[in-house]
Each structure stands twice: as C-alpha cells, then as structure tokens.
Amino acid sequence: MPINNYGVWRARPVMYKFEHDADNHISTHLSLYFDDGQEQNEDHSSTNEYREHGCHETHPRGSTPIQIPGLKRATINIKSGEKQESTLVFWANRNFKDNPMVNGLAELHSGFNSLEDAKQMPGSLRLDFIRGNLFNVNSGRILPHDIEDPNNDKIDVLEPELKKAINEKAEIYVLGEKDKTGNFIHNVHMNQGNCGKWTSDDGIFQDGGLLIKYPKSGDWVGIFLWFAGQAVHTDHDGHAISSEHWADYLSSTSKRVDLIENSVSIDEASVEQDTYENRRRSVTLTNQTDHKISLSSWKIKNSADQVQKLPANAELKANATNVFDISNIDLSNIADTVTLVNEKGLKIDGVSYNSHPGKIQGQSVVFSH
Structure with missing residues (x-):
C-alpha cells in the first residue's frame, strides 16, 4: 500500500548532520533540522544558538542523530539499504520556479501540511518524479556516498546548498511521510517503481523531495533523490512496468542505447x-x-x-x-x-x-x- 501521512513541511533550516560510513554502513542518512515556528512559546533556550547562528557543520564521525527540542527533523537517504544496488541518484533543478507547483507551495502555512486529500495530477502540490515533469532526466548525477577527495560524493555536493540555505535564511519545503510522533519526516525520495520488499510503498504522486526558496533572489531549487534501481516507468499503482531504471540513463559504463524516455x-x-x-x-x-x-x-x-x-x-x-x-x-x-x-x-x-x-x-x- 502507498506510504501514510504524506505531506509537505514548510520551515526554515537551522542545522544538519551527515552520517558517514562509520556511523551507519547499511542505510545512511542526512539529518536536516528545521524550525517551523510552531513552538515559539515553549522554553527551548538550548536551541537558540542554532537558530541565531545557523550551526551547520557536520557532526563528528560516529555521532548519532538526535531529536533537538524545539526543532523538527528530516531524515533524507544518501545511501540505499539495497544490497545489490546501494547507489542513489540525485537531480538539482535550479530553475524550479518554472514549475507550476511553486504557486501553491508559497501559499502554505508554516509547519506540516497534509496532502492526503490533494489532487493527484501534474502541477498539484503532490510530487511525482515521472508525471510531474520536475527535471530533465539526463541532467542527474550518480555519486557514491562517502569517499575521500572533494566534490566527488553526495556529501560534497549537497553540503554547499544546505549551507547556503541556512546562511541566507531560506525557506524549505520538505515533502515525504511524517512519522507517528510528529517530530520528523522521512521517505524524502522517490516512492514508486520499487523492487523487492519496498514495492509495498509504491504509489503515484507521493514522491519526496527538498525544495528551497531563497528570499533575496526569489529563486527556487529542487533537490530530488531516488535509488538507481527504481523504475523510470510505472503504472497507476506506482509499480514498475518497464526494465528501464534511472541508472540506465546516467551510467557512463553501461548506458543503454534503447532507452525510451528522451528519444x-x-x-x-x-x-x-x-x-x-x-x-x-x-x-x-x-x-x-x-x-x-x-x-x-x-x-x-x-x-x-x-x-x-x-x-x-x-x-x-x-x-x-x-x-x-x-x-x-x-x-x-x-x-x-x-x-x-x-x-x-x-x-x-x-x-x-x-x-x-x-x-x-x-x-x-x-x-x-
């Protein structure tokens, strides 16, 4: 069945932490902490430094993400738990203001906005990587999770964007599944075209993503992640209906010549x-x-x-x-x-x-x- 409690969280980013292989070798995450303005009357003085100064350095290797009082958290996969294909693919659309859905996003209130009853159609507030025309397929990148040298893994590429968002006091819109405690959101990635045990999460117009709106320039940046082994084409239930996977379009060593999309x-x-x-x-x-x-x-x-x-x-x-x-x-x-x-x-x-x-x-x- 599709994921539950799907929606979008509007807030301001405060700090983040990347897990390294030393922290979690199987399924590694980025923890993005944000302030949605919903707990301003409570005493969370210990978090004031984060809010005021924008602490955004990665935590020491081996540390574990925790819930910080007064802040909410998005857990974003940066490495898959799938043994046969652990690679994630990501797209950064820096012209996302051209997408019709930004008009509705800007009208949302701060905090979590449920999209369970929203229309399932292109241009609505529900993300669909296949049907929503969110990016150009061939502009994506396949990068490893955590290796030496600069600008060659997901941490190197995502970290500058997060720092910029915090420093410029940008607004973020995190789409995915809110957990039962109401403290964090997960499944911030494609949620259809899955294989194996994850096919039960399949559904259309329920993909996750991170959208950033910069106040001074008015620019929007969309960051979209999914697993390289997920299918490019799905049916009305979100199940795979073709053998084409995202890695087929972007792999420099095994790029297929019979691909359908973008022909x-x-x-x-x-x-x-x-x-x-x-x-x-x-x-x-x-x-x-x-x-x-x-x-x-x-x-x-x-x-x-x-x-x-x-x-x-x-x-x-x-x-x-x-x-x-x-x-x-x-x-x-x-x-x-x-x-x-x-x-x-x-x-x-x-x-x-x-x-x-x-x-x-x-x-x-x-x-x-």
Missing part, C-alpha cells in the same frame, strides 16, 4: 490567439535519434489530463523537427505541464512552465534540454 523531445509549446474562439495550439517535437520514429497513437497531455492524440501517419525522420497541432487541449498562459507518451502510455518527454515576466504572454514557451 523525442518537446522543444516548444505555442498558443497563437486572436480571440478566445480563434486560437491555435501546437507543440514542436524533435527526434533525438538517428532513425525514423513513428508517432502513431502517441499522445500529448496537459496538467488537467486532457489528451491530444497525434495523427495516425505522424512520424519524425532521424534528427528531424516538426510542429504538431494540439487544438483539442488547452494550454494555460499562467502555468502548465506538457507530456508526451507513446502508444503504450510510457512517458517519452515532459516539460513544465510557470508564468513570470518575459516568460509567456499567450504565445510560446521554448524549453531547453
């Missing part, structure tokens, strides 16, 4: 409008491969799950680009997602946009890959 890219979405009744909507698609691809029975979907089926004779020659009419679905000039799926319903590519000055004025959005 065709969405380069542009366009709305040409004279009046409400007279408007033409289209998408520009590019074949990224060196062979012809038939698009018969392929479909375009928007965030409202409206569907446009491409023509029966639609095709793209090798490395070719073409424009396809999608007059049967709407594209919002405020925020939307655009997803391309093949005849089997497997996602090929997905993009999202969120309106801000200079981005979209009812005409077109160009996407970079």
Whole structure:
C-alpha cells in the first residue's frame, strides 16, 4: 500500500548532520533540522544558538542523530539499504520556479501540511518524479556516498546548498511521510517503481523531495533523490512496468542505447490567439535519434489530463523537427505541464512552465534540454 501521512513541511533550516560510513554502513542518512515556528512559546533556550547562528557543520564521525527540542527533523537517504544496488541518484533543478507547483507551495502555512486529500495530477502540490515533469532526466548525477577527495560524493555536493540555505535564511519545503510522533519526516525520495520488499510503498504522486526558496533572489531549487534501481516507468499503482531504471540513463559504463524516455523531445509549446474562439495550439517535437520514429497513437497531455492524440501517419525522420497541432487541449498562459507518451502510455518527454515576466504572454514557451 502507498506510504501514510504524506505531506509537505514548510520551515526554515537551522542545522544538519551527515552520517558517514562509520556511523551507519547499511542505510545512511542526512539529518536536516528545521524550525517551523510552531513552538515559539515553549522554553527551548538550548536551541537558540542554532537558530541565531545557523550551526551547520557536520557532526563528528560516529555521532548519532538526535531529536533537538524545539526543532523538527528530516531524515533524507544518501545511501540505499539495497544490497545489490546501494547507489542513489540525485537531480538539482535550479530553475524550479518554472514549475507550476511553486504557486501553491508559497501559499502554505508554516509547519506540516497534509496532502492526503490533494489532487493527484501534474502541477498539484503532490510530487511525482515521472508525471510531474520536475527535471530533465539526463541532467542527474550518480555519486557514491562517502569517499575521500572533494566534490566527488553526495556529501560534497549537497553540503554547499544546505549551507547556503541556512546562511541566507531560506525557506524549505520538505515533502515525504511524517512519522507517528510528529517530530520528523522521512521517505524524502522517490516512492514508486520499487523492487523487492519496498514495492509495498509504491504509489503515484507521493514522491519526496527538498525544495528551497531563497528570499533575496526569489529563486527556487529542487533537490530530488531516488535509488538507481527504481523504475523510470510505472503504472497507476506506482509499480514498475518497464526494465528501464534511472541508472540506465546516467551510467557512463553501461548506458543503454534503447532507452525510451528522451528519444523525442518537446522543444516548444505555442498558443497563437486572436480571440478566445480563434486560437491555435501546437507543440514542436524533435527526434533525438538517428532513425525514423513513428508517432502513431502517441499522445500529448496537459496538467488537467486532457489528451491530444497525434495523427495516425505522424512520424519524425532521424534528427528531424516538426510542429504538431494540439487544438483539442488547452494550454494555460499562467502555468502548465506538457507530456508526451507513446502508444503504450510510457512517458517519452515532459516539460513544465510557470508564468513570470518575459516568460509567456499567450504565445510560446521554448524549453531547453
């Protein structure tokens, strides 16, 4: 069954601790402590130094994460407990303000916000790594957990972002499963496409993640983690339906040439409008491969799950680009997602946009890959 008590915690980061292999060799975590403003009337004077000075150095090796009075904690996997594939993959989307869900996140109150009853659809407040178009698949990185030398493991890469968030008094939005005590949140990673005993956690629109909003610049950064052995394509229950795994896209030694996702890219979405009744909507698609691809029975979907089926004779020659009419679905000039799926319903590519000055004025959005 899916995970329980899924939601998002809005707060300000205070300090963190990385576990090293000496602490936990099996399933290693980052403990991120945060202040959600819900216990301001209680006496937690021992935590004032953390709040005021932003203590954010890693604790000594061998120390154990503890619960600090007045602070909540997110436990974030940085190494898998799976014996056959312990590697985690992570993506950092530094243009996350372009995603439609930031509009709703900014309206949430501080503290834990349950999303159990929220809509399960792209652009909603529930994360889905497959259906939400949160990042470009090929921009991810596979790194080991804890090895010598700088900038070569997850601790080296994640630590600067956490320090920056604390120093700049950023807001964080942690998505995952709140524990029964109400003191911490976990499962802050992909929660579908699992294998073995973890398939019982499978579900759609219940993935975890860490989103950071910087107050001065207005920038949003999305950090997403999942296990390299999890599936790229899942069914309506979140179970794997293909043999493609995230490691297949990013491994430099075993990169597959038959991968489905990103074989065709969405380069542009366009709305040409004279009046409400007279408007033409289209998408520009590019074949990224060196062979012809038939698009018969392929479909375009928007965030409202409206569907446009491409023509029966639609095709793209090798490395070719073409424009396809999608007059049967709407594209919002405020925020939307655009997803391309093949005849089997497997996602090929997905993009999202969120309106801000200079981005979209009812005409077109160009996407970079």
